[in-house]
Amino acid sequence: MRSRVSPVPSLSDAARTCPDDWPPAHRPALEGLASPPPADVDIGIIYTHERRLMPRLLYTLRRSCPGIAARLVLVDNASKDGVEPWLGYFPQTLVLRNGRRLLYAANLNRVLQAATARYVLLLNTDMFFDPREQCVTRMVRFMDSRPQCGIAGCGIYHEDGGYAYPARRFQTLPVVFARRLGLGRFMRRTLDRYLYRDQPVTGTWACQWLSGCFLMIRREALEDVGYFDEGFVKYFEDVDMCLRMARAGWQVLYHGATYCYHLEHRSSRHLFSIDAWRHLRAYLRWHWKWGLRPTVPPVVTPPIRRAA
Numbered sequence: 001m002r003s004r005v006s007p008v009p010s011l012s013d014a015a016r017t018c019p020d021d022w023p024p025a026h027r028p029a030l031e032g033l034a035s036p037p038p039a040d041v042d043i044g045i046i047y048t049h050e051r052r053l054m055p056r057l058l059y060t061l062r063r064s065c066p067g068i069a070a071r072l073v074l075v076d077n078a079s080k081d082g083v084e085p086w087l088g089y090f091p092q093t094l095v096l097r098n099g100r101r102l103l104y105a106a107n108l109n110r111v112l113q114a115a116t117a118r119y120v121l122l123l124n125t126d127m128f129f130d131p132r133e134q135c136v137t138r139m140v141r142f143m144d145s146r147p148q149c150g151i152a153g154c155g156i157y158h159e160d161g162g163y164a165y166p167a168r169r170f171q172t173l174p175v176v177f178a179r180r181l182g183l184g185r186f187m188r189r190t191l192d193r194y195l196y197r198d199q200p201v202t203g204t205w206a207c208q209w210l211s212g213c214f215l216m217i218r219r220e221a222l223e224d225v226g227y228f229d230e231g232f233v234k235y236f237e238d239v240d241m242c243l244r245m246a247r248a249g250w251q252v253l254y255h256g257a258t259y260c261y262h263l264e265h266r267s268s269r270h271l272f273s274i275d276a277w278r279h280l281r282a283y284l285r286w287h288w289k290w291g292l293r294p295t296v297p298p299v300v301t302p303p304i305r306r307a308a
Helices: 011-017 054-062 104-114 135-145 173-180 188-194 219-225 237-247 274-290
Strands: 041-047 070-076 093-097 119-123 149-157 204-206 214-218 251-262
Touching (some): 041 104, 041 135, 119 135, 119 219, 149 237, 173 188, 214 219
Parallel strands (some): 041 070, 070 093
Antiparallel strands (some): 119 214
16 A cells, blocks of 8 residues: 655745745855764765755755754765855755765765764755655654664655655565566565555654665764675665664664655666666675574564653
8 A cells, every 4th residue: 555645745846935046145164074063963965966956855954954953964976066056055064075986885974974963864865855844853853752763764755645665674585576577466465574564654663674765873873883884885785784773772763753755766676777786786795794584683663752
């Protein structure tokens, strides 16, 4: 069953919400690792060439953080056009410039190394928010109420309102066959289990891993488990991080009471594409690292504890 959230803002709707003089005059960006007093959340975004996606992402993101101190940590991944157009959206922006283009996990680690807030939110550039949801603020409050939660994600929806199933179980060979060989219609139970279709999409529950398009990480947990494994060239760095969190005793939680949107383009879905082979290589490396059946503590959703 595909749940919907409506109305879903369209590209034209988002454009109309941006005032004509947006973005505002650029504020000075903090270069390198110099940092202001710690924010509640540092929001990491990697910019390479996604110019078309950035205005809607940053405009709606900034309006999803009322009542908290949020800093943008923007990685200029050796882009051709630079990040100067994106420096006026947040009161505080830390720019990290790469001398050469880095791969995804390495860029994520640049954000984590520079972050000083008690939470770090890692986002893809193809995301956008409904400001009425106050998603980032609500996720910070959620993490405050769950002190044993090391990493969390919110509900993720496609632009058409279809649910994106951001919380999943570890992939097994039957799951790979169902997804890569187009056998999903014949292996419905396998995919239902993989995608947690037995769980409420607006609920809160423990899961095995969360999509890397939206990951909120507790600094204390990060200091415990370490940074992303850069051996994963692309894909499975999020799966690996979630498993390490669970093995270290931190909870991996899905919180569907709030949500955002993902303009997902799964280039790896084409069986003979370069990204499909990268995905397969990452999958094999993950099993080489953890074994065919990685052991994790029992997945238990803890009771909520109200923040002070």
